[in-house]
């Protein structure tokens with residue numbers, strides 16, 4: 001029991017305790033915070049107040065220090081947090097270190113290293129295959145043998161709330177004779193989960209499929225903004241490039257892996273059986289439900305539990321060739337889509353390439369217009385039987401640069 005006055009149905013109870021980076025209007029220092037109820041706890045100050053040896057590691061102006069500190073430190077800090085929020089003797093010293101969340105500004109919580117995006121939803125991959133390659137089998141022959149992915153652009157990962165400038169580039173519709181240059185006419189979203197690497201791995205080594213917990217610190221919601229017209233023209237034969245590299249938004253709270261234990265579910269099933277290096281004890285999926293709101297109206301609920309490849313398989317595959325990983329690396333699942341239309345995590349699927357508009361605030365819509373706002377939120381079962389929240393990742397489209 002906590003001495004805090006938390007509503008029973010809070011998505012930010014003691015079973016969650018996600019980490020972020022905040023400043024306030026009167027104090028511009030960037031401080032690591034922990035979301036609890038509708039408040040944020042100044043973590044370094046709280047750990048210092050209880051004489052924790054970990055106070056310094058979280059006092060570096062970002063989550064970088066804690067990420068690099070490794071699993072024993074992550075577990076210890078979480079245990080200390082649970083202790084100081086439940087021990088009534090701590091209430092007096094900790095209470096002043098809690099601020100209303102509504103009054104703080106949230107920043108990109110860690111320095112993003114390398115960014116990889118997978119393609120782990122069978123439903124999404126099948127839909128996109130049909131839309132992009134109508135004359136071929138929707139799934140390529142490799143798709144059920146390895147988690148398909150590509151290396152993205154870590155430097156353009158931004159925190160929720162950052163405006164997204166409509167990208168320009170080469171576009172060529174199938175009925176056009178030649179490409180033209182200009183603002184994307186088919187700007188889209190991709191609702192995904194992202195996994196944050198805390199402890200990296202050396203070049204020439206690999207991370208085993210059972211070793212996820214030694215490396216992954218936690219998870220965020222990702223919106224992988226995608227310009228479908230740029231993508232369709234540029235992607236053969238090397239894959240996603242400028243159509244996806246202009247902005248990728250993440251939610252400001254990193255939900256620790258420990259908070260997701262009650263959300264673990266078996267994978268929907270893999271056939272054929274994957275190769276040995278992709279088979280392990282950690283082959284769980286996650287029962288995370290995403291909600292996509294377009295200009296304030298819910299348009300879809302992508303279910304993460306439907307994902308074909310597990311977070312552990314994606315990490316094992318990412319390093320199986322000996323590629324190193326670094327603290328702050330981010331790998332995303334790929335668009336989360338379920339079998340039903342209202343479970344699709346990208347508008348290109350939801351509107352079937354623009355042919356079947358959806359009604360948003362009374363208007364028939366296909367791709368994103370300037371001024372549109374997309375908010376993706378997510379929740380999961382919590383350890384205590386309730387639910388935990390990831391918060392949200394929001395972004396508003398602003399007109400292309402002149």
Ligand SMILES: O=C(O)/C=C/C(=O)CC(=O)CC(=O)O
Nearest residue numbers: 118119128129132190334335
């Ligand atoms: O199938 C294609 O050519 C394209 C696929 C995507 O755009 C999806 C992607 O970036 C990975 C994902 O988010 O699932």
Ligand SMILES: [Ca+2]
Nearest residue numbers: 117190224334
């Ligand atoms: Ca993507």
Ligand SMILES: [Mg+2]
Nearest residue numbers: 010013386387
């Ligand atoms: Mg709860």
